Amino acid sequence: MARTLGSSGPATLEAIRRAGLRLIYERGYEAMSLRQLASEIGMSQGSLYNHIATKQDLLFLLVRDHMQDLLDHADRALDGITGASERLIALVEFHVAYHIDRKREVFMSYSELRSLEPRNFEVIVAMRKAYETKLIAILREGSAAGLFTITDHQAAAYGILAMLAGILNWYNPKGRLSKKELAAIFVEMVQGAVYDRSAEARVSPAPLPVKARARTVA
Amino acid sequence: MARTLGSSGPATLEAIRRAGLRLIYERGYEAMSLRQLASEIGMSQGSLYNHIATKQDLLFLLVRDHMQDLLDHADRALDGITGASERLIALVEFHVAYHIDRKREVFMSYSELRSLEPRNFEVIVAMRKAYETKLIAILREGSAAGLFTITDHQAAAYGILAMLAGILNWYNPKGRLSKKELAAIFVEMVQGAVYDRSAEARVSPAPLPVKARARTVA
Amino acid sequence: MARTLGSSGPATLEAIRRAGLRLIYERGYEAMSLRQLASEIGMSQGSLYNHIATKQDLLFLLVRDHMQDLLDHADRALDGITGASERLIALVEFHVAYHIDRKREVFMSYSELRSLEPRNFEVIVAMRKAYETKLIAILREGSAAGLFTITDHQAAAYGILAMLAGILNWYNPKGRLSKKELAAIFVEMVQGAVYDRSAEARVSPAPLPVKARARTVA
Amino acid sequence: MARTLGSSGPATLEAIRRAGLRLIYERGYEAMSLRQLASEIGMSQGSLYNHIATKQDLLFLLVRDHMQDLLDHADRALDGITGASERLIALVEFHVAYHIDRKREVFMSYSELRSLEPRNFEVIVAMRKAYETKLIAILREGSAAGLFTITDHQAAAYGILAMLAGILNWYNPKGRLSKKELAAIFVEMVQGAVYDRSAEARVSPAPLPVKARARTVA
DNA sequence: AATGAATGAGTATTCATTCAT
DNA sequence: AATGAATGAATACTCATTCAT
Structure with a gap:
C-alpha cells in the first residue's frame, strides 16, 4: 500500500509510539517484533526506520x-x-x-x-x-x-x-x-x-473499636 | 562422541535448572536462548531435550x-x-x-x-x-x-x-x-x-518524640 | 548488504517456484530443505520468506x-x-x-x-x-x-x-x-x-496396420 | 521401563517392521522418525539399533x-x-x-x-x-x-x-x-x-453376463 | 516518507545415530 | 537386548536492520 495521504511525520511517530507502548506492555520488549508493530499501524517494516533509529x-x-x-x-x-x-x-x-x-x-x-x-x-x-x-x-x-x-x-x-x-x-x-x-x-x-505510633497500639492485646465498614474481599 | 563420563541424569537436570534460573533472572525468559543455556553447562543444545520438554x-x-x-x-x-x-x-x-x-x-x-x-x-x-x-x-x-x-x-x-x-x-x-x-x-x-491508630496521631500537628537513630540514606 | 541488483519481486518468486518444483520432484517435499532451495537460486534462506509464507x-x-x-x-x-x-x-x-x-x-x-x-x-x-x-x-x-x-x-x-x-x-x-x-x-x-467388443463399434473401423514389427523391450 | 519379559529378538524385530510399515505408509519414510517408531512399540530409540542397522x-x-x-x-x-x-x-x-x-x-x-x-x-x-x-x-x-x-x-x-x-x-x-x-x-x-478386436479372439466366447446393472458412480 | 526485497545471524526444536552402563 | 543420555548437524522460520527505488 502506498502511504496514507495526510499522515505526516509527527503523526506517524505518534502512532508508532502508541502501538509500541501497547505491544511492549502486552508482550514485553523482547517478545515484541517490529514486524508486528509495523503491521499494527499499517506500514512496512522498513518505513519504521524513517521515524526511529532502532x-x-x-x-x-x-x-x-x-x-x-x-x-x-x-x-x-x-x-x-x-x-x-x-x-x-x-x-x-x-x-x-x-x-x-x-x-x-x-x-x-x-x-x-x-x-x-x-x-x-x-x-x-x-x-x-x-x-x-x-x-x-x-x-x-x-x-x-x-x-x-x-x-x-x-x-x-x-x-x-x-x-x-x-x-x-x-x-x-x-x-x-x-x-x-x-x-x-x-x-x-x-x-x-x-x-x-502510641505504644499501646502495638502488639499488645488491648482491643480497639472495630471499624464499622470492614469490607469483605471481592 | 558419547556421553561425558560422570554426568548423570538428575544432576544434569539440576544443572539445567540452576543455569536456567540464573539466565532468566539476568536476561529474562525471552532474551535467554537455549544455546546460551546449553553452552553455560557445557552440553549441546540437543541434549537439553533429554531433560526438558520445551x-x-x-x-x-x-x-x-x-x-x-x-x-x-x-x-x-x-x-x-x-x-x-x-x-x-x-x-x-x-x-x-x-x-x-x-x-x-x-x-x-x-x-x-x-x-x-x-x-x-x-x-x-x-x-x-x-x-x-x-x-x-x-x-x-x-x-x-x-x-x-x-x-x-x-x-x-x-x-x-x-x-x-x-x-x-x-x-x-x-x-x-x-x-x-x-x-x-x-x-x-x-x-x-x-x-x-489513635486519632491524635493523625495528620494533626501533635509532634511526637523524635526517633534518635534516624539514619541517612546510603 | 542490500538486494542484488536486477532481481525483482515476481522474477524471484518465479525462480523459487522453478527451483522448488525441481527439488520436490527430485527429492520429495519432506526431503527438500529450504536451505537447499535458497542456495540453488543464490539467495539467503530468510529472503525466501519475502515471497512465500511457508x-x-x-x-x-x-x-x-x-x-x-x-x-x-x-x-x-x-x-x-x-x-x-x-x-x-x-x-x-x-x-x-x-x-x-x-x-x-x-x-x-x-x-x-x-x-x-x-x-x-x-x-x-x-x-x-x-x-x-x-x-x-x-x-x-x-x-x-x-x-x-x-x-x-x-x-x-x-x-x-x-x-x-x-x-x-x-x-x-x-x-x-x-x-x-x-x-x-x-x-x-x-x-x-x-x-x-463388436468390431463395428470401433471409431476407426480400418484396423491399424498390423505390427509386423512387434518391437522388443528396450 | 525395563524390557518386557517374553519379548524375544525376532518378535521385537517383527514389531519394528509392523510399526515401520504402518508409519511409512501413513507419513512417508522421510516424515517418519525413529522416535515415533520406538514410542509406538514402547521401546527406547537406542534399542531399535539392536534390531536394525539404520x-x-x-x-x-x-x-x-x-x-x-x-x-x-x-x-x-x-x-x-x-x-x-x-x-x-x-x-x-x-x-x-x-x-x-x-x-x-x-x-x-x-x-x-x-x-x-x-x-x-x-x-x-x-x-x-x-x-x-x-x-x-x-x-x-x-x-x-x-x-x-x-x-x-x-x-x-x-x-x-x-x-x-x-x-x-x-x-x-x-x-x-x-x-x-x-x-x-x-x-x-x-x-x-x-x-x-475380432470377437472370436476372446477367451470366453460366451459374452460376459450383460451388466444390466451398469452402476452409477458413488 | 514509504516500500519491497534483501541479509546474516539467530530462534526453538528434531533428527538419526552412538555408546557406557 | 535394553536404556538413558549424549552428540552434531539439520530443520523451518523469525529477527532487526539496510537500502535502492
Whole structure:
C-alpha cells in the first residue's frame, strides 16, 4: 500500500509510539517484533526506520518520556503544598492516580529496565532516583518536624513506592473500589507506616473499636 | 562422541535448572536462548531435550517449584504461632527473609508471569492467590479481634505484599542494613499500616518524640 | 548488504517456484530443505520468506496452480469436440501429452498429496475429482450412446487415468517411442478397454496396420 | 521401563517392521522418525539399533521382502496355468487381489523408491523389472499365438500394471464393489486392451453376463 | 516518507545415530 | 537386548536492520 495521504511525520511517530507502548506492555520488549508493530499501524517494516533509529531507541524514548512526565506531574502535584504531612498525602494521592491512569507506561518503565542498554539504563535510573528523592525528602522533613517515626528513610521510601506501584498489578477500574477510595486507603496505610505510633497500639492485646465498614474481599 | 563420563541424569537436570534460573533472572525468559543455556553447562543444545520438554516447560517448572516452596516455607513459618499480631509478624519476617534469600526465584516468578502459557499461567496464579490468601486471613482475624483497622482487606494485603516484594529490587546484602534490621523495619511499617491508630496521631500537628537513630540514606 | 541488483519481486518468486518444483520432484517435499532451495537460486534462506509464507505454502501453490492448469488445458483440448469416442480420444491424447510434457508437476501432484495439510489437501482433491469427472462424463455419454461397454464407470475412469499417469514413470523422450506413437498406443488400449467388443463399434473401423514389427523391450 | 519379559529378538524385530510399515505408509519414510517408531512399540530409540542397522536399512528390508513376496506369490498364482489368455487372467486377478490385500506394502514400494539409497534402489528396481517381465512374457506369448494385438509389449505391460496398481489409491473394501467384482472388471478391461478386436479372439466366447446393472458412480 | 526485497545471524526444536552402563 | 543420555548437524522460520527505488 502506498502511504496514507495526510499522515505526516509527527503523526506517524505518534502512532508508532502508541502501538509500541501497547505491544511492549502486552508482550514485553523482547517478545515484541517490529514486524508486528509495523503491521499494527499499517506500514512496512522498513518505513519504521524513517521515524526511529532502532528498536532499543523506541523503548528508550518511551521510558524516558514517561519518566519525565512522571517527574513533571509530581512536581505539579506538590506545587504550593507545604508541610510534610500534606506533601506526603499529595504525593501518595498523585502516585496512586498516576499509576492507575498511566498503567501501561508505568508497568513498562518498571519491567523493561532490564532491556535497556547500559547507557540508557543509567539515564532512566537517574530519573527514577530523582523521583524517589522527592519522597525521601518529604519523609526527612516529616521526621525532622517530629511528625514521622522512621527507622530508615530510604527503606521507608522504597517500601511506600513499592506498595503503591503494586496497585497497577491488580487494580480493576470496574471493580469494587473507586480510584478515590483506593487513594484514601493507601494514604491511610502510608500514614500508619510512617507516623509515630502510641505504644499501646502495638502488639499488645488491648482491643480497639472495630471499624464499622470492614469490607469483605471481592 | 558419547556421553561425558560422570554426568548423570538428575544432576544434569539440576544443572539445567540452576543455569536456567540464573539466565532468566539476568536476561529474562525471552532474551535467554537455549544455546546460551546449553553452552553455560557445557552440553549441546540437543541434549537439553533429554531433560526438558520445551523452553516453556523449563520456565514453568522453575516457577511452579518455587511457588510450592514458598507456600511450604510460609506454612512452616506460621506453624504453631497463634494470634493475628504474632502471625502477621511471623509472615512478614518470613517474607522479607525469603525474598532476600531467594531473590532470583522470587523475581522471576513475578516478572515472567507474562511469559507463561495460559495453562501454566493459571496454575501459577492460583498458587500466588493461595499465598495472598494466607495474609488476608491473618488480616481478617486481626480485624475480627479488634486489633487491626483495615478498610479493605484485599487491598491491604496486596499493598503489604507489594511493599515487601519491592525489597528484592534494591536490597544489598553488603549494604547498610542487615537482613534482621530490614525485617524489623518492615514489621514496624506493616504494623503501622494495619493497626488501629489513635486519632491524635493523625495528620494533626501533635509532634511526637523524635526517633534518635534516624539514619541517612546510603 | 542490500538486494542484488536486477532481481525483482515476481522474477524471484518465479525462480523459487522453478527451483522448488525441481527439488520436490527430485527429492520429495519432506526431503527438500529450504536451505537447499535458497542456495540453488543464490539467495539467503530468510529472503525466501519475502515471497512465500511457508514451505507448505510453496507446495500448495505449485500443486494448485498445476491442477488449475491441467483443468484449463483439458477443457481447451476438448473444446468443440463432439461425440463420446472423439472426446475420449482427445482426452487421452491430451492426457498423455500433458503427462509427458509436464512430468514433474504431474508427478509432484500425485506423490505429494500426502504432504499437503488437510485444508490444502481437500482443495487439491476437489480439483482432481473435477478432472476425473470429465472422463467419467465422457464414458457415460459413450455408454448411453451404446458405444462403450463399461461395467463400472468410476472404476473404468480410474483405471484409464492410472494407466496413462503411469507413463511418466518410465517414458523416455530419447527412447524408442515418440510422444505421438505413445499416444496412439494408449488411445488404442483405452478404446479396447471400453468399447463394445463388436468390431463395428470401433471409431476407426480400418484396423491399424498390423505390427509386423512387434518391437522388443528396450 | 525395563524390557518386557517374553519379548524375544525376532518378535521385537517383527514389531519394528509392523510399526515401520504402518508409519511409512501413513507419513512417508522421510516424515517418519525413529522416535515415533520406538514410542509406538514402547521401546527406547537406542534399542531399535539392536534390531536394525539404520533407518534406511529398515526401509530396504521392508521393500525388498515385500518384492520377494510379490514375486513368489505371482509365481504361485501362475503355477500350472497354461495358455497366454489364461495366464494373463490369472496374473491380473492375482495382481488386483494382492494390491488390495497388501495395500500398504505395495504403496510403500512404489512411493518410497525415491528414498532408497542407490545401491538399494538398484536391487529393488531389478526385482520390479522381474515382475514386469512376467507380464511382458505373457503378452509376447499371446501375441505370438495370434491372440493379442499389441503395438508395444513393454508399453502395454506398463500400462496394464499402472492401471491395476492405481486400484490401491481408491479401492474401499466397504465400498460398492467387492474384490471379486473389481477383479472381473479389470480382467475385462485388460482383455479389451490387448485382445485382437475380432470377437472370436476372446477367451470366453460366451459374452460376459450383460451388466444390466451398469452402476452409477458413488 | 514509504516500500519491497534483501541479509546474516539467530530462534526453538528434531533428527538419526552412538555408546557406557 | 535394553536404556538413558549424549552428540552434531539439520530443520523451518523469525529477527532487526539496510537500502535502492
